[in-house]
Amino acid sequence: MVHEHVVAGIATALRAGALTADAVALEARKWGEADQGADQPADQDIPPRRVDGGATVTSLTERRLAALPPDPRPLPSVAAYDQLLRFRRPPADGQAYQEEAP
Structure with missing residues (x-):
């Protein structure tokens, strides 16, 4: 790229x-594309945000997340740990903590 x-x-x-x-x-x-006179590709999925200089900035993270399919997997459980x-944890009836033998 040019400096x-x-x-x-x-x-x-x-x-x-x-x-x-x-x-x-x-x-x-x-x-660089503007200097070469090339047309900039339009991003139809994510609307670009305008900034002070009149330029637009598209979030690459938003663009990548929009292209991901939905995740059908269940949420992980930590119950086994x-x-x-x-x-x-104390039982729901409010008893004190119990230390287990090592």
Whole structure:
């Protein structure tokens, strides 16, 4: 990349509050495409955010998450680890903690 495009990408990303290397790379590429006169690809899924300089910044994390399929797996359970605890939770009736023998 050309130095000027990288510097412009850093400045645009900072104005937008996007402090990641992905945002800087994306903005630097946009500046490079604008210099070459190429049309920028439109992102239909995630609306870009406007920043002070009139530039737009698209969150790559939001874009990647929007493309993921739903996760059908059940949430993990930590119930099996309770038996490893030295002190167990008190029963619901309010009795005190009971220390188990090692």
